[in-house]
Amino acid sequence: DTEVTQTPKHLVMGMTNKKSLKCEQHMGHRAMYWYKQKAKKPPELMFVYSYEKLSINESVPSRFSPECPNSSLLNLHLHALQPEDSALYLCASSQADNANYGYTFGSGTRLTVV
Amino acid sequence: AQSVTQLGSHVSVSEGALVLLRCNYSSSVPPYLFWYVQYPNQGLQLLLKYTTGATLVKGINGFEAEFKKSETSFHLTKPSAHMSDAAEYFCAVSRTGGGNKLTFGTGTQLKVEL
Numbered sequence: 001d002t003e004v005t006q007t008p009k010h011l012v013m014g015m016t017n018k019k020s021l022k023c024e025q026h027m028g029h030r031a032m033y034w035y036k037q038k039a040k041k042p043p044e045l046m047f048v049y050s051y052e053k054l055s056i057n058e059s060v061p062s063r064f065s066p067e068c069p070n071s072s073l074l075n076l077h078l079h080a081l082q083p084e085d086s087a088l089y090l091c092a093s094s095q096a097d098n099a100n101y102g103y104t105f106g107s108g109t110r111l112t113v114v
Numbered sequence: 115a116q117s118v119t120q121l122g123s124h125v126s127v128s129e130g131a132l133v134l135l136r137c138n139y140s141s142s143v144p145p146y147l148f149w150y151v152q153y154p155n156q157g158l159q160l161l162l163k164y165t166t167g168a169t170l171v172k173g174i175n176g177f178e179a180e181f182k183k184s185e186t187s188f189h190l191t192k193p194s195a196h197m198s199d200a201a202e203y204f205c206a207v208s209r210t211g212g213g214n215k216l217t218f219g220t221g222t223q224l225k226v227e228l
Binding site (some may be wrong): 004006040042043045048056090092100101102103104106110 | 208
């Protein structure tokens with residue numbers, strides 16, 4: 001299995017809703033990442049988990065809450081989002097705790113906040 | 115800190131023509147370099163990577179790139195463009211010696227015309 005699976009593919013939520021994005025990989029990768037991508041822009045790093053511990057938080061607002069329950073699973077909990085948070089949210093994984101072999105990306109969750 | 119610059123946010127070629135997408139890097143240490151492709155509404159797919167060794171790197175779908183330290187460049191080429199190559203292309207860099215962070219360029223939109 002050489003894939004990163006993200007669910008759901010599309011999500012529409014109101015500003016008072018609570019929702020979660022899910023990411024799963026079975027490649028034995030021990031680093032997992034959340035990226036946010038706005039239209040016509042490169043991905044922006046949000047969080048990095050290394051060996052199930054949060055190692056990087058790129059000053060992301062607290063309305064985004066990551067969770068890594070085990071080495072294969074990564075969640076992003078969403079609460080009280082703003083319309084400007086609408087974007088493609090990408091999950092990725094990599095070997096060990098460095099990016100030097102490249103990331104494997106999921107196909108993303110298209111989030112719309114109304 | 116490392117960074118990459120992609121020259122030309124939009125490149126248009128005729129089907130069958132040479133594809134050349136430009137990427138220059140800035141790094142205080144030897145970098146690891148990557149090219150990713152993103153099709154509409156999808157995640158990023160790794161095309162190729164340079165870590166160490168041979169400076170001419172071959173990737174998937176007929177793409178290749180050459181690491182030129184003297185020019186601090188890692189340009190992506192393909193001898194003959196196909197309609198299916200139309201996509202967004204991102205150059206990315208990570209730091210040798212570890213670390214979780216991939217830094218992306220701003221992207222180049224490739225259009226292939228008949």
